[in-house]
Structure formats: C-alpha cells, structure tokens
Amino acid sequence: MNFFVEQWPLITVAIAIILLLVLIMGFKLNTFIALIITAFTTALLLGMPLDKVVVTVETGMGGTLGHIALIFGLGAMLGKLLADGGGATRIANTLINRFGLKNIQWAVVIASFIIGIALFFEVGLVLLIPIVYTIAKETKLPALHLGIPMAAALSVTHGFLPPHPGPVLIAKEYGANLGEVLLYGFIVGVPVAIIAGPVFNKLAKKIAPTAFTKEGDISSLGKNVHFKLEDTPGFGISTLTALFPVILMLMATIVKLIVGAQNITPGNGIKALYLLGDASTAMLLSIIFAIFTMGLGRKRPMKDVMQSVTDAIYPIGMMLLIIGAGGAFKQVLIDGGVGKHVETLFTHSDFSPIILAWLVAAVLRIALGSATVAAISTTGIIIPLLAASDVNVALVVLATGAGSVIASHVNDAGFWMFKEYFGLSVKETLLTWTLLETIISVTGLIFILLLSMFV
Template sequence: MPLLIVVIGILALLLLIMGLKLNTFISLIIVSFAVALLLGMPMHEIAKSIEAGLGGTLGHLALIFGLGAMLGRLIADSGGAQRIAMTLVNKFGEKNIQWAVVAASFIIGIALFFEVGLVLLIPIVFAISKQLKVSILYLGIPMAAALSVTHGFLPPHPGPTVIAGEYDANIGEVLLYGFIIAIPTVILAGPLFTKLAKKIVPNSFEKTGNIASLGEQKVFKLEETPGFGISVFTAILPVILMSIATIITLLQETMGFEDTNLLAIIRFIGDASVAMLLSLLVAIYTMGLARNIPMKTVMASCTTAITQIGMMLLIIGGGGAFKQVLINGGVGDYVAELFKETSMSPILLAWMIAAILRISLGSATVAALTTAGLVIPILGQSDVSLALVVLATGAGSLIASHVNDAGFWMFKEYFGLSMRETFATWTLLETIISVAGLAFIMLLSLFV
C-alpha cells in the first residue's frame, strides 16, 4: 500500500507539472501534503514534516549552492571561462579538438552549473566548428557529456551536494570518488560515443544548429581575459581545498597518526562551505579587483547569480519536503522491510530507484531527493560506503533524459535536431553516463 501511494503521488506530480503546467515547486508541495494524508500521517504533523524537509535540505545546500553560483558567474563574466576554452583549443590543436572541448568543458563544468555551462560553451563550440569546418555535434556531444558528468557526480553541484547531506556522507569523499568515476565516464560518453552516434544518425552531424535564442553573447578579446593559469586555479580551488582535507583525513584514519591543530585547520578549510567561501573571495580578487574591475560590477555579477538560482533552490526544497514525507510517513521503513532479506547492494538499489524516478519525473534533482526518502532507512543495514551510494543515486538520476526534461529540449533546439536524432544522441548519451557511472561505482566499491 505505501508504494502504491508513492506511485499515485508521482503520477499526480506528472499531471500537475506536465498536464496543468503548474510550477514544479508548487506541485511538489501539493503532492507532499496529499501523499502525507494518504499515508495516514497525523494532520498536526504534516506541515511540520514538510517544513522540516524543506528547511533541512536547504539548510545544508543553500550556502554551498549560493556561493558556487556566484563563483561560476564571476568566472564567466570576467572571460575566464572563455580563456580556459580557447587556450585548450589552441594547445590541443585541430586533430585533438574533441579532447580540447572535453578538457575545457570538464574544468568549466566544475565551477558552473549545467545550464549556465551549456549557455556559455555552446557559442564557443559554434565558433570553433565554423573556424575548423567540423560538425557542431562532433564537438557538442563531448561538451554535453563533460558538463553532465560534473553536474551528476561532483560537488558543489546541487545533486551530489544535497544527497551527500541527506545520506550524511563525507562530501570530500564524494568529490574524490566522483573524480575517479567521472574521468572514464566522460571519455566513454564523449569522444567514444560520438563515433557510435555518427553511425546511428549520420545526418544529425550535418545540421547547422541555431543559437539565436541565446541572444547577444559577450565575446572577449583574449587579451582582455584573465590568464589561463589563474582562471583554472580559481575554477578548481574548491575542489583542491576539499580534496586535500579528504586525503589528509583518509591518511590519518589509515595510518593512525595523532590529531593536531594543523590537521584541524586543514579540515576546517576543506569543509565544503568554508572552501566555497574562500574560493569566492579569491575569485572576487582574481576575476575582478586584480583586473581593475570595480567592486560594484563584481557584486552585480554575484547578485545576478543568486537571482537566477532562486527558483532552483525552492524546487530542491520542495523535493526535500516530499522526501521527508516519505520517511515520516513510513514508506522508507516499508521499503527497508521489503529488502531486509535481499542481498542486493544499496548502491544498486539507490541507482534503480533514482533511474525509475528520473524517467518518470524528468528532474534529476527531484528524482535523487525522492530516492533518498526511500533509501535512507536501508543504509543502516549495510556497511557500504555512503559516498558511493551518493554517486549511485546521482548516476541513476541522469538516465534516459527525454521529453519531460528541459535539458532534452535545450540540446534539441540548439543543435537543430529532430526528435529521433535527439533521442539517439542526447538521451543515449545520458543513459551511457548513468550506466557507465554505475559500473565504475560498483568496481570502486570492491576497494573502498
């Protein structure tokens, strides 16, 4: 019965969002109340449960997400992202142009959220395509693969960050293991998949695409942009700080050396929130003040970044509310009881649930949060690495992007593809990322 109520809730969510075109956040809150009532939760507890879910989720995420958005916007508005892309294109050369796009998109994808990275990089890809007379899709698939992988596996992106918080996983470990999984996954879903896509839908590689909807894009002269080294350093500084703290902690646990004030300081600096704040302060200087850009202009970029993520934060909060209803309503315990005697790994279970919800709901973040509500009670029954369960949930939530996902339509319109061609490129690309990600996670679980 509880699982039937969840299915009814998901169908209601689809009807409200796709049928009635209701805002996703409002739809999530309505469904959360309805599901709570159907699960038989006491009426006086329902509102408190929803508030706790929304507040608990945003309380962990808002600081990291907000600071990350500002950091990414500063790198974009200063021309740092363009410098990274163009320098790598020049270094790799025409023969290795796909690898240049992968490397640039991966570095930029660490700092910028998926949609922002896509809007920023597509004009650059179109310009390179025209200059070198190669297909836009030949460069577009590796670009989308790198952006999607960083979005699904690497903090401070919303999916892995919020799920790490829900599972109480070490965000540094998620980042470290995420890198190990992300690199081979990008290679498979990017340059290697492009060869397969060319055979499946050869005509799509002749399309010219259309980026008129992006409006007038700010193009910098290369000498106006920050240096390549400082741009890369600023983009990946949060990763460096969090990774150092995680590696030191893992070494301490393995080798058993004593705790000291120095180690405490390293752990403090490597905390996700502190790392993001320090990185933003560095970016304000390197991308702004050091280049004689007035503080008012720098702060305007930060304000724009926050304005753009307001609704995204509410949607994530709504997903957290729905997740909390599933836990407090007993659905998670019911699922835990169902799988009590099973030998199935929580990694595989989390991936499967997230994949089903992703295909149903479209939103990767909402699918991941709903999965958390079902999987959390199971985690106490296993000694599996929580960081790997986070990554498995992220991998599942990327699978088979189709007509109910905004990314599907963005890719289709920008690259001028038919529906069939979009399914054979974008949908298949996302599925490869999801399945390959799971395979590498399962492989890594043998060693950690």
C-alpha cells in the first residue's frame, strides 16, 4: 500500500497514457480534445487544488504556443513559398541530374535533407513523392528504392532540426539555445540520414524484397503544381532560400560559442548578430527574402505570393492546437508533482538525462503515435532533472527528438501515408518504414552520446 501511495505520480502518468490511447484509438476522438480531457483528468488524479486546474492548463497552453506559434507559422510559410515558387523542384531535379543514375540515392538524400529543413515532414512528403515517382519511371527503378532515402532525410530533419515543431518545442521547454540545437543537430543528423537512407536501403531489399516490386497510389495527393525546369528559379538561389534561416542561426551560434570561449564582452555589433540569428528573427527575414526570390523576383503577382502565405497556415491550425494541448498536459505533470517525483528517483543515480529523455520519449511515441505529443509530454518529466545535471541541454533536446521518432507503427499517421503512397502491405511497411524510423532513433542516440563526450 505504501508503494502504491509513494509511486502514485508515476501510476497517474500510466493511467493518463492509457486514457489518451483509449480516447484517440478507441473513441476516435480528435487528438486536441483527447489531450485536453487527459490534462484535466490527470490534474484531478494528482490532487491539484481545484482552483488551480484551469490556470495550469491555460498557462501550459499559452506558454507553449507563445514561442512556438511564431516560428511554426513562419516556417510553414517559408516552405510553401519554396514549393509554390518552384525552388524545391529545382533543388531536387538539379541534384538528381548532377549525381547521375549510379548515385541517385545520394542525390535524393541530399535534396530531401535541404528541402526537409524548410518544409514540414508531411509537406515535404507530398511535394517529393511525385518527383520520386517520375524519376523512378524514367530510370526504371523501384519507387521505394528512392522512397527510403527520401523518407529518411525528411524524418531526420523533422526530428532533429529547427524550425520543425518538435525540436523548437523541446528546446523552448528545456531552455536550450536553438542555434546550438541546429548545429549539433546537423552533426548528428547527417550520418544518421546516410545510415537510415542509402545504407538501410540495401538491408531493406533483403528483408522485404516484395516491397520493392509494388506500385503505390499517389492520386490522394491531389493537384500538384508541376514546373518545367526552365520555369523554376536557379539552383543557387533556391538552395539559399531554403537554408537562409539555418545560415543566420548558425552564424549567431558560432559567434556566441567563440565569444563564450574567449570571455569577450559582446558589443552592439555582436548583439545585433545575435538578434539576426534568433530563430524568430531569422524566420521573419527568411520570409521577406523568399517573397522576393520565390515570388516577386519570378514576376509572380504579390496577390499570388500572399495566397501561398495564407494557404500555408490552414493545414497547421489543428497542429498548433494539439501542440498547445500537449503543453497543457506537460504543465499539469510539472505542477502536479510528477517532475519532482522523477527528479527524486534519479537525483542520486548515475542515469544520464540524455538516455532517460530518449527512453521516456520512445515509450510515449510507441504508445501514443504522435512524435510531437510524445516529445512535449517527455519535457514535463525531464525538466526538473536538468537543474541538477551539468549535461548539455541541446543534446537532451536532440535525445528527446530521437526518442520521439522511434518505431512508427499503426497508431501513427505517417505509417499509413508511407504504406499507401508506396502500395505496401502492413507487414512490408513494418519492415521498411517502422524499421527506418527505429534506426533513426537508435543511431541518433548513439551519435548524441558520442557527441556528449566532447561538448
């Protein structure tokens, strides 16, 4: 009985996860509504004062969206401008033409990685799959031969690199510098994308050979803008537009690291660079830049360019609400004492916050399906541990992101998208997509742990 009382915070978390699963999978409730119900129920189970429950939920939702909405919204706009202006098409086709048939997988990985930085996972998938199918037909290669490298690169950028919602969200909650997350995310993400893409592709052909004979159905992607290559912007300007926010953030981060190492007092010039490299400023400047490079400079009317900006926001409205609800659930876990309880359990242990963050996120991802919900729920448990640890917080962000992409299966929308687009059976999808996501997660953790020895 004492054990039951002592461990009630953790038992409550288990009940909350089961409740969330039942609401989403059993009752088919919208994820946002299910998360809000779970947040309120968890608050009551943890014995929070009744007059504090609503305040905690509102604080969690507002605090999370206050920072996220700006970067998330601007990121969606940048991706849409790149897609509608033909920049993404130019990047993909140029790299594929230059690498040739023999190295086409590498071309797909690099193109998807660059495009994946600017475009959210689902948008990148919808944009790149028709290109992959066209190239597959022209080269007489199986669609999945190119699909695995593409999915690997998109998934890595989604899990590790700002301005994607997961890394931005986790960094905000942990108080990590986004530029550092981006820098370390590149160091980890590049080898992970190679291992999960071209390297894993060879194994996938052996364990699921029938998957490489299938013809998928991309009719559900609807009307796609098709560009003649000569009607698209140049490769250089397209790549610069996609990477513009990354360049600004990395410049500021590198300067910040040098200033810190040399104990230099930042002057106004350095502070101005910090402002330019802040994620919100970098994204805003990137939008202004893209309006010209992907719009006005291409003789597109301002009305059409602004329509792209407007269209970018509609698909992310519900995602913003889900992220906000996840923030509410996270705040309930913290204010309800779950975080403190976990901190007490691990204060005198040698258990690394990096491994714990990955483990918690992985368990939640397998149970809940959503990488974003798994990531934000993890933060409520891990945050109290960070104060008592000297671990690099940016690496804990990446570890949480790595854990949150593991083992995508039947409760994840990405699983079904991949299955349908490539015409696979459930078994074939588990042997390709699910295994691919697991490789990203596990190899990501290994590289993060290796990096932690040096930073």
